[in-house]
Amino acid sequence: MAHTPKIGDTVVDFRLPxxxxxxxxxxxxxxxLGEQRGKPLVLAFYxxxxxxxxxxQLCSYSDGLAALQSAGATVWGISPQGIDSHEQFARNRNLRMPLLSDQGRTxxxxxxxxxPLIGLRRAVFILTGTGRLHWKHVTAVGATYPPATTLTTQLAKLGA
Structure with a gap:
């Protein structure tokens, strides 16, 4: 298993449906990932x-999407489910950010x-416009997540 990137590391490009x-x-x-160069990106793995x-978590980020976008960021939710599941989830909860399918967990x-057991840890990564890791929150078990206001505060630090 790869190690979690460290603050300042450049994240390797990826492609997901x-x-x-x-x-x-x-x-x-x-x-x-490359298409987002030039602006911050929030990756919310769930x-x-x-x-x-x-x-x-995803409803919180969708509700806070305007503030996150005002901070210049794009938000992507990423989980192992397929696109059909993501579509149903987005429709059921009126989620307005892209949901990406990482079925192979690559x-x-x-x-x-x-x-093990849960498939992946709940984690949020904020990347700079150059693709460097600015901030991260990785849970051990997955029952907590940073609120949208925390992400907005971290994004504001990029412009400071």
């Missing part, structure tokens, strides 16, 4: 669609956050 709910349409496409803590492994 995903989708984004816009109105009533769920737009499916490939997402690449164990599963429609589970209690994951739902609370990206989670590259971040060093895979775990």
């Amino acid at each position: 995903g989708g984004h709910l816009d109105g009533e349409t769920f737009h499916r496409r490939e997402y690449t 164990p599963g669609d429609d589970t209690p803590v994951c739902t609370a 990206v989670a492994k590259s971040f060093g956050i895979t775990a």
